[in-house]
Amino acid sequence: MQSDRPxxxxxxxxxxxxxxxxxxxIETIISxxxxxxxxxxxxxxQDSHNVKKIIxxxxxxxxxxxxxxxxxxxxxxxxxxxxxxxxxxxxxxxxLLQNPHIPVVLDPILAAGGGTSLANEQLIxxxxxxxxxxxxxxxxxxxxxxxxxxxxxxxVCGQSLLDKGCRYVLITGTHEQSTTVNNxxxxxxNKIETFSWGRLKGSYHGSGCTLASSIAAxxxxxxxxxxxxSEAQEYTWNSLGAAYKVGQGQYNPNRLFWMEQHx
Numbered sequence: 001m002q003s004d005r006p007x008x009x010x011x012x013x014x015x016x017x018x019x020x021x022x023x024x025x026i027e028t029i030i031s032x033x034x035x036x037x038x039x040x041x042x043x044x045x046q047d048s049h050n051v052k053k054i055i056x057x058x059x060x061x062x063x064x065x066x067x068x069x070x071x072x073x074x075x076x077x078x079x080x081x082x083x084x085x086x087x088x089x090x091x092x093x094x095x096l097l098q099n100p101h102i103p104v105v106l107d108p109i110l111a112a113g114g115g116t117s118l119a120n121e122q123l124i125x126x127x128x129x130x131x132x133x134x135x136x137x138x139x140x141x142x143x144x145x146x147x148x149x150x151x152x153x154x155x156v157c158g159q160s161l162l163d164k165g166c167r168y169v170l171i172t173g174t175h176e177q178s179t180t181v182n183n184x185x186x187x188x189x190n191k192i193e194t195f196s197w198g199r200l201k202g203s204y205h206g207s208g209c210t211l212a213s214s215i216a217a218x219x220x221x222x223x224x225x226x227x228x229x230s231e232a233q234e235y236t237w238n239s240l241g242a243a244y245k246v247g248q249g250q251y252n253p254n255r256l257f258w259m260e261q262h263x
Contacts, residue, residue: 048247
């Protein structure tokens with residue numbers, strides 16, 4: 001029996017604490033009634049406070065795994081999270097170039113929630129030069145947008161990222177000093193849409209993974225990009241609003257909050 005669940009392929013790191021990375025992707029994708037396939041880009045040593053170490057996986061093995069899945073499974077959308085190394089970025093680019101018909105959602109993770117840098121200058125250059133041109137929807141937070149463009153004004157950042165080749169840029173505003181969280185969506189028609197959300201009190205582990213994976217899953221269900229981006233923000237805000245703690249650091253988004261509401 002053929003499944004009617006659309007497939008999302010996630011390139012992501014493994015978070016042993018279960019808050020971010022591939023586990024966040026899988027929870028989110030399943031929550032949207034999609035099937036999650038995954039390729040681990042890096043192992044990590046981390047807890048609910050911060051990332052302590054990244055152990056990138058072999059680029060050739062990443063390519064082999066992705067090619068095997070793509071040959072067998074009708075992947076609707078590719079979601080990219082933690083990359084971990086320049087070599088991994090090049091490996092992922094090779095997969096994207098061979099599958100240009102598959103939409104790509106890229107969450108350019110450059111730092112952990114606890115502050116640890118997760119990308120050196122070489123990797124940042126690889127993301128901007130190799131991956132962003134292959135990307136459909138880019139979801140940096142404001143700090144990542146500034147690092148990727150070396151600009152300070154977020155409007156300039158958004159336009160600069162569009163100019164690098166992606167179709168949509170959603171810059172999230174949780175790191176800004178504002179009463180509400182203002183997310184900025186940039187499109188090629190020069191239209192800038194602002195989405196404002198109530199600022200929640202906690203600090204959350206894997207919120208960016210949740211947002212990008214939600215967008216990817218909604219695109220897999222054939223929603224148009226604007227609608228997917230809008231609905232994914234609402235899903236993420238609700239996940240954060242229902243968050244819970246398992247460790248002594250950040251809260252975990254409750255990506256299955258809707259199950260508890262109906263239980």
